[in-house]
Amino acid sequence: MRKGIYTTFIALLVLAGCGTIYYRDLKPGSFSGKLFVMWVGEGNSSGDGKFVFVPAPGNELTFTRPSGSHTAGVIKPGVMYTDGGSIPKIAQMFKGLSPWGYAPAYMIHDWLFVARHCLVDQAPDARFQDLSDVDFDESARIVGEAIHALIDERKVARNDLAGEAVTSAVSSGIARRLWDEKGACERSQISKEHLAEINAVFPDISTSAKLRTFRLPPDMPQVPPRRQARIISVVEF
Known part of the structure; x- marks a missing residue:
């Protein structure tokens, strides 16, 4: 999630409910597809490093919201930088608060922020058309619905305190x-060097899929990969 969200995480553990959305009131959505997370660099005091989320073309990570949702019924994140859950090291001792404990939910939330920042900066991108009506409160509801989905699908153990704390944060x-x-939109764009590394790891991805999920400029020059990036996590539904 965006850096800085968890600077007050310890207080949220004690006083869950400081936010405006309540996890216990939300219903589960459902996940399908597959995701890869690639390490591309060192991190700082939040999260475990710098990573790139890579959807699996043809089997993209997809989150379907509960029936009755009025915005963004289906969400498919594209390639983006992520640090998982930006949880300070001191908070990671608590059960359920690993930066990757709810990784698929964090990827959905990160994508909503990427879309919002590009919409705020008036940087049109067809990938964000279905997310233009998602407001701030709705983004928080979505991450809570996604955590409920991970629990219902038995991808993670039930932990109501962690779910409440994340949704509050x-x-x-x-x-x-x-x-x-x-x-913030320009800062969210994947660098040419990291795109080259992704291409090296996923050479069989078609050009059309790359243009849709990676947002490659048609005239992007070939940049030799540094071979630093590597897949560190794969989640499949």
């Missing part, structure tokens, strides 16, 4: 300020 005032941040 992503609906907090800190998260809201990040949601409306300007100038």
Whole structure:
């Protein structure tokens, strides 16, 4: 999730409900598809490093919201930078608060932020058309629905405290300020060097799939990969 959201995570563990959305009131959605997470660099005090989320073309990670949802019924994230859950090291001792404990849910939430930042910066991208009506509160509901889905599908153990804390954090005032941040769209674009590394790891992905999920400029020059990136996690539904 966006850096800074979890700077108040310890307080949220004690005072769950500081945000505006309540995890216990949400219904589960459902996941399908497959995701890869690639390590591309060192991190800082939040998360475990710098990573790139890579959807599996033809079997993209897909989150379907519960019936009755009025916006973004189906969400398919594209390639993007991520640090999993930006959880300070001190908070990671608590059960359920690993940066990757709810990885698929974090990927959905990260994608909503990428879309929001590009929409705020008026940087049109067809990948975000179905997300233009998602507001801040809805983004928090979606991550809670996704955590419920992971529990229902037995991908993670039930932990209501962690689910409540995460949902509270992503609906907090800190998260809201990040949601409306300007100038963040350009920073979210994958570098040419990292795109080259992704291409080296996934040479069989078709050009049309790369243009859709990787957003490659048609005239992007070939950049020799540094061979630093490597797949560190695969999740399949």
